[in-house]
Amino acid sequence: MSGAARRLAEHEWFLVGDDEIVIRKYPGEDDYMVFEGRIQPGGGPPTLHTHRSSELFYTLAGELTYFVQRADGSLDAIGGPPATTAFIESGAVHTYRNLGSEEARYIAVVRPGTDLAAFFNEAAVGVGDPRRAPEEIDRIYAAYGEVTDIDPARA
Numbered sequence: 001m002s003g004a005a006r007r008l009a010e011h012e013w014f015l016v017g018d019d020e021i022v023i024r025k026y027p028g029e030d031d032y033m034v035f036e037g038r039i040q041p042g043g044g045p046p047t048l049h050t051h052r053s054s055e056l057f058y059t060l061a062g063e064l065t066y067f068v069q070r071a072d073g074s075l076d077a078i079g080g081p082p083a084t085t086a087f088i089e090s091g092a093v094h095t096y097r098n099l100g101s102e103e104a105r106y107i108a109v110v111r112p113g114t115d116l117a118a119f120f121n122e123a124a125v126g127v128g129d130p131r132r133a134p135e136e137i138d139r140i141y142a143a144y145g146e147v148t149d150i151d152p153a154r155a
Helices: 114-123 134-141
Strands: 014-016 019-025 033-039 054-061 064-069 075-080 085-088 094-097 104-111
Touching (some): 014 114
Antiparallel strands (some): 054 104, 064 075
16 A cells, blocks of 8 residues: 555545546445446456455446355356346455446445545546556555456356
């Protein structure tokens, strides 16, 4: 974690990789965070990852596929149209992808939210600014959780 990260404003769209994210509610005493994502076709976090937060995803538009790794290493895929939900337990190896041909949108509730909020504040770039390479995002993320080299689109 590099110390001088700025604090993104609530309702300010930013990029992590190619994914547009906006924080709708920062963690407070209740320690949960709400954020929304706009994911272009092929988009999503670069690889499977894990962290201490539990996440509840709700697809608002388009189609998203949420991947969760089982104990035997195989992947469960939870996918579908708007109103698809996926609950990711704390510590679960997971990611998501837009495997469709249109932009997809989701909202997520994360608890505890402090680590992910710190990650967003460190890894984010402004919309229209040069994007960070996936390897740089993984390096930043490693301070907040674990990243694998498994890309579910190729698994």
